[in-house]
Amino acid sequence: MDCKREIPVLISAEEIAAHIKELAARIAEDYRDSPGLTVVCVLSGAYIFMADLVRAVNMPLTMDFVRAKSYDGTTSTGTVRVELDIKTNIAGKDVLLVEDILDTGRTLLALKEIFLTRAPRSVKTAVLLDKPARRTAAIAADYRCFEIPDLFVVGYGLDCDEQFRELPYVGIFTQT
Ligand code: 5GP
Ligand code: MG
Numbered sequence: 001m002d003c004k005r006e007i008p009v010l011i012s013a014e015e016i017a018a019h020i021k022e023l024a025a026r027i028a029e030d031y032r033d034s035p036g037l038t039v040v041c042v043l044s045g046a047y048i049f050m051a052d053l054v055r056a057v058n059m060p061l062t063m064d065f066v067r068a069k070s071y072d073g074t075t076s077t078g079t080v081r082v083e084l085d086i087k088t089n090i091a092g093k094d095v096l097l098v099e100d101i102l103d104t105g106r107t108l109l110a111l112k113e114i115f116l117t118r119a120p121r122s123v124k125t126a127v128l129l130d131k132p133a134r135r136t137a138a139i140a141a142d143y144r145c146f147e148i149p150d151l152f153v154v155g156y157g158l159d160c161d162e163q164f165r166e167l168p169y170v171g172i173f174t175q176t
Contacts, residue, residue: 007164007171010153011146016128016170017052019145023126024056027096027143031059035121036093040086042111043067045100048157048165049128053098064088066097068107080110091119100158101129102144105137112139129153129170146170 031037039061041050054063067084095115099108108125115123126143133150152174154160155167164173 007154007167007173009169010148010151010172011156011170013156013168016145016156020049020052020056023143023145024053024058027053027126028057028059031094031096034059034094037061037096038086038088038090038093039063039096039098040088040115041065042097042099042107043084044165045157045159046098046128049100050098053126062088066111068111070107070110080107082111082114089118090115093120095120095123096143097123097125099125099127099141100156101131101153102127102139102141103131103134105135105139108141109137109139128156129158 037059039050039054041047041063043065054061064086065084066082066086068080069083070080097108097111097115102108112123112125124142127141128145130141130144130147131150132147151172153170154164154173155169155171157165158170159165160173164171
């Protein structure tokens with residue numbers, strides 16, 4: 001893989017910033033009466049989106065971080081395991097799960113189900129990107145910035161073997 005090659009732009013840094021601003025305003029409005037909002041970043045891909053989103057949401061909130069790994073296995077559903085759990089007690093709180101991309105939906109559905117067992121007031125999801133063409137799990141994002149076609153994308157936190165996360169835009173990755 002040639003790491004120095006150009007990654008073509010799918011969504012520019014300016015478009016991302018504009019959509020995050022809109023999303024943040026909706027979130028602040030929807031949660032204005034919340035008794036406590038905990039925003040949970042799904043590591044690692046969502047960390048840049050999370051950082052920009054929380055700085056644009058004009059209301060008090062707390063943050064935490066979770067890491068999940070999904071195994072493909074032989075079954076169509078596969079399994080998702082939590083590798084790093086949140087430390088926050090979310091009982092009675094509103095939880096907003098922030099993820100980079102909703103693909104099959106397995107990761108976010110599994111995390112949502114795990115968090116729902118902890119007596120939160122609500123669990124909602126916010127994703128930067130949504131690839132509905134590949135959805136297998138019964139989940140739709142409550143908030144999303146962009147719907148994209150079935151392409152493998154990198155940048156703005158998303159990687160290919162830990163590379164390209166630092167790109168300020170979302171680009172299209174193609175094998176060379
Ligand atoms: P899901 O459980 O929805 O299938 O998986 C979502 C995870 O798969 C994302 O958090 C991300 O790590 C990875 N993923 C899915 N599509 C892409 C993509 O186009 N680019 C990158 N870099 N990761 C992706
Ligand atoms: Mg991810």
